[in-house]
Structure formats: structure tokens, C-alpha cells
Amino acid sequence: MTKGITPFLWFLFGAGGMISALLFPVHILLIGLAFPLGWLDAPDYESLRSLVIHPITRLYLFVFIFFPLFHWAHRFRYTIYDLFQVKHGAQQPIALLCYGAALLGTIIAAYTLLTIG
Amino acid sequence: MPFWWWLQKRVYFNFILRELTCVFVGVFAVLTLLQIQALANGPDAYAEFINRLRTPGLILFNSVGLAALLLHAVTWFKAVPTTITVRFRETRVPDHVIAGLHYVGWMVVSAVVAWFLWPS
Amino acid sequence: MAETIKLTVSRYRPEEESEPTFQTYDVPYNKEWVILDALNYVKDQLDGTLTFRWSCRMGVCGSCGMMVNGTPTLTCAVPLSDYVSSEPIRIEPLQFFPIIRDLVVDMNSFLGKLSSVKPWIIRDDEKPPVEGEYRQTPAELDVYKQFSMCINCMLCYSACPVVGLEPEFTGPAAIALAQRYNLDSRDQGAAERMAVLNEHEGMWGCTFVGECTNVCPKNVDPAGAIQLYKMASATDWFKSVLLPWGSKK
Numbered sequence: 052m053t054k055g056i057t058p059f060l061w062f063l064f065g066a067g068g069m070i071s072a073l074l075f076p077v078h079i080l081l082i083g084l085a086f087p088l089g090w091l092d093a094p095d096y097e098s099l100r101s102l103v104i105h106p107i108t109r110l111y112l113f114v115f116i117f118f119p120l121f122h123w124a125h126r127f128r129y130t131i132y133d134l135f136q137v138k139h140g141a142q143q144p145i146a147l148l149c150y151g152a153a154l155l156g157t158i159i160a161a162y163t164l165l166t167i168g
Numbered sequence: 169m170p171f172w173w174w175l176q177k178r179v180y181f182n183f184i185l186r187e188l189t190c191v192f193v194g195v196f197a198v199l200t201l202l203q204i205q206a207l208a209n210g211p212d213a214y215a216e217f218i219n220r221l222r223t224p225g226l227i228l229f230n231s232v233g234l235a236a237l238l239l240h241a242v243t244w245f246k247a248v249p250t251t252i253t254v255r256f257r258e259t260r261v262p263d264h265v266i267a268g269l270h271y272v273g274w275m276v277v278s279a280v281v282a283w284f285l286w287p288s
Numbered sequence: 289m290a291e292t293i294k295l296t297v298s299r300y301r302p303e304e305e306s307e308p309t310f311q312t313y314d315v316p317y318n319k320e321w322v323i324l325d326a327l328n329y330v331k332d333q334l335d336g337t338l339t340f341r342w343s344c345r346m347g348v349c350g351s352c353g354m355m356v357n358g359t360p361t362l363t364c365a366v367p368l369s370d371y372v373s374s375e376p377i378r379i380e381p382l383q384f385f386p387i388i389r390d391l392v393v394d395m396n397s398f399l400g401k402l403s404s405v406k407p408w409i410i411r412d413d414e415k416p417p418v419e420g421e422y423r424q425t426p427a428e429l430d431v432y433k434q435f436s437m438c439i440n441c442m443l444c445y446s447a448c449p450v451v452g453l454e455p456e457f458t459g460p461a462a463i464a465l466a467q468r469y470n471l472d473s474r475d476q477g478a479a480e481r482m483a484v485l486n487e488h489e490g491m492w493g494c495t496f497v498g499e500c501t502n503v504c505p506k507n508v509d510p511a512g513a514i515q516l517y518k519m520a521s522a523t524d525w526f527k528s529v530l531l532p533w534g535s536k537k
Binding site: 071091 | 234
């Protein structure tokens with residue numbers, strides 16, 4: 052089923068890999084460590100909210116979530132195959148679960164980013 | 169193939185380690201989505217989210233996750249020059265030049281993101 | 289300095305044993321020797337029944353590939369002195385191939401995969417010889433030259449866990465050679481090869497472990513060749529979706 056769109060799924064994997072490599076470390080460092088540990092002053096609720104509702108930020112956040120989710124789906128799928136030596140018959144459900152989860156996350160992200168504000 | 173084939177060689181182990189960084193990529197995408205939802209649900213929901221980020225469990229998780237994402241970034245920038253080759257004046261641009269440009273881009277993009285997030 | 293060095297060599301004589309066993313030989317330690325020289329000493333002086341393939345002794349024919357201390361190695365290209373600290377040196381047949389005898393493996397599966405990617409120049413219309421040769425500039429040669437250095441030694445197949453996990457996987461060398469012809473300015477067969485390789489058992493089984501490139505004695509970079517192939521496949525996909533009226537060759 053995924054055969055015909057495999058090159059496209061690989062493209063999503065690649066784009067997500069690039070976006071997460073470029074953007075995730077600084078996000079985790081600031082939001083996940085520097086702000087909670089008090090190394091730096093965190094932005095307050097109102098300023099962050101006004102930043103997030105800006106259309107360009109919404110688009111940025113959608114790209115930030117959508118591509119990396121498919122990066123996870125594609126890479127995780129093959130890691131499961133390689134780690135657990137999954138044979139042909141059992142591969143399809145794993146692929147469907149991975150890409151399905153990424154698609155679900157993408158839909159929720161799109162809905163959240165469209166309705167915020 | 170033995171079940172633990174990836175423990176038999178350093179290279180194979182490093183490969184599995186690299187592939188498993190995708191789990192953190194997925195989790196951080198979801199965490200970001202949860203943060204946006206908390207932001208959408210008002211100041212109280214957001215304060216609760218921020219408090220949860222301060223718990224030792226999430227601090228530890230984020231520390232491991234940052235290390236994983238750094239591994240992902242370094243291995244990714246190493247792989248890109250073999251995937252996208254650029255030819256300039258009839259010769260292939262050396263891999264280290266392409267990788268180097270990615271590192272420069274990484275620093276610039278990180279600085280821009282930090283500038284937006286960090287209240288002056 | 290040791291005067292002799294121990295080789296632990298995998299033996300398999302199908303008429304005598306059902307599973308491979310190990311046999312240890314003491315050979316003189318000679319700094320000028322490569323691993324293959326030590327094996328030839330065993331064959332000539334100690335045990336004429338030991339069976340292995342070799343021919344050119346200079347890294348061109350690609351027949352003397354074996355596992356040396358667990359790593360796929362061209363035995364004519366590595367000095368004995370590199371292994372003196374890790375005695376005994378363990379020599380086994382290339383893994384992921386059926387063993388015929390001792391260090392000799394059955395390479396039929398590889399030969400089938402190799403011919404499946406049509407590693408030759410494909411032309412839509414072959415021009416008559418009287419019209420002359422297909423000319424190529426040094427820059428056009430440079431595009432594919434790296435991938436043309438492959439000597440079919442199969443080390444990359446033994447290095448690749450995906451080959452071990454998925455025996456149908458077309459594998460590193462065959463895909464690199466397909467890429468060698470795709471990138472050749474005289475070739476017009478990229479679409480035919482893509483049809484063969486755009487499968488799970490073709491390029492998509494590869495998860496870029498990269499060990500094929502590490503063990504390659506000719507710096508072919510098969511892992512890179514497969515990455516280029518995936519990129520080409522993704523590009524083709526976008527072209528076929530966005531420009532469905534485009535060239536349908």
C-alpha cells in the first residue's frame with residue numbers, strides 16, 4: 052500500500068530530519084532546560100501568546116511539528132524492522148501505525164494552530 | 169541473523185543509536201504541540217504546563233533528549249553531502265564544505281530562534 | 289618480535305562435517321606479507337587441503353575477500369603486521385553468503401542481483417559504428433568515476449546487516465554500479481533501472497548503516513550511491529505528480 056508513495060514518505064523523512072536537526076536542539080535547550088532551570092528568564096504568557104498567534108509563527112510551528120512527526124514515523128518503522136527482524140507479512144501493520152500516528156498528530160496540530168488566538 | 173546482531177559491532181550499535189534518536193524527535197514534536205495547546209487554553213493551563221517542565225523527570229528527559237538531538241544533528245549533517253551532491257566548475261564540492269555550510273546554517277538558525285524566544 | 293603468528297581459519301568440508309569448524313595454523317611472521325601470503329604459506333607448506341579464492345594479489349580482481357577478525361577484508365590488501373597485536377588472526381568466509389568449502393562462498397545470489405540492475409550502457413537508439421564513438425569529456429567522466437571503481441569483491445554485502453536481514457535486498461555494490469551507469473553521459477537506461485530498484489528489496493530496504501562504505505577497498509561509497517538513488521526517486525515522484533504531462537519515458 053505504501054509502495055507507490057515510498058519516495059514521498061522518504062522525502063518527508065528527509066525534510067523532517069533536516070528541520071529537527073536545525074531547530075530542535077535550540078528549542079530543547081531553551082524551553083526544556085534553560086527556562087525551567089532558571090538559567091535564563093522565560094518569556095511570560097502574554098508575550099509568548101502574541102508571538103504564537105502571528106500567522107508566520109503558526110506556519111513555522113506547523114512545519115516544526117508536521118515534518119519531524121513523519122521523520123519519526125519513517126525512521127521508527129525501519130528501526131522496528133531492523134531491530135526485531137520483522138518479516139514481510141508483518142511489516143504493513145507497523146508502517147500503517149507509524150504513518151497513521153504521524154498523520155493524526157499533524158491533523159491535531161493543524162486544528163490547534165488554526166483555532167488558537 | 170542473531171537477535172542481538174546490533175550489539176556485535178560498534179558500527180551497528182552506533183547505527184541503532186542514531187536511528188533511535190527519531191523517538192526523541194517524535195516526542196519533542198508532540199511536546200511542542202502540547203505546549204501550544206496549553207497556551208491556547210489560557211494562563212492557568214500554561215502555568216501548569218510550565219510547572220510540569222520543572223519536574224526532575226522532565227529535566228532528565230530533556231537532557232537525554234538534547235544529547236540525542238545533537239547526535240541526530242551531527243550524523244544528519246554528515247549524511248547530507250552524500251545525498252545531495254553539488255557540482256561547481258566541473259568538480260564535486262567536497263563533502264566537508266557542504267557539511268560546514270550546514271553547521272553555519274545551524275548556528276544562524278539557532279541564534280534567530282533564541283532571539284525570538286528570549287525576552288530582552 | 290614474534291617469529292610465528294597464529295591463524296585461526298574456518299574449515300568446512302561438506303563431505304566430512306555438517307558445520308564449519310576452526311583450525312589453527314602457525315605461520316612464520318614476515319613483515320612484508322599480507323594476510324593472503326600467510327594463507328598461501330598454509331596451502332603450500334602446511335595443509336594443501338585448505339581452499340580459498342585468490343588471483344591477482346594486487347587489489348584488482350576482487351576474489352580474496354574474507355572475514356578477518358570479523359570484518360570483511362580484501363586479504364591481499366592488508367599487511368599481516370596490522371594484526372600482530374590481535375593474535376590469533378581469525379579468518380572466516382564472507383558472511384551472509386552460503387559456504388561452498390572452507391573460505392569459498394557461493395556468489396550466485398550476488399551475480400543475479402548485479403545483472404538485475406543492467407550494469408551496462410543502455411541506448412534508445414544505437415548508432416551504427418561507422419558514425420564513430422560516443423564521446424565524453426573529463427568532467428563527464430568525473431561524475432561517475434568513483435562508482436566505476438567497484439571490483440565486485442562483495443565485502444560490502446558481508447558488511448551490510450540489511451543483506452543479512454533481507455536476503456533479497458539488491459545490496460550496495462549492485463546499486464552503486466546502477467548509479468555508475470545512470471550518471472554516465474552516454475547512458476539512457478536510468479528509468480529501466482529505477483523500475484527494478486524502486487522496491488523495498490531494491491533501494492528502500494537500505495537504512496544507511498554505512499558500513500559498506502567503510503569496508504570498501506576502492507572507496508566507491510556504495511552508501512552514498514544509494515542515498516543519491518533515493519534522492520533521484522523522490523525527484524521522479526514529484527515530477528510524476530506535479531508534471532504528469534512531462535516526459536513519460
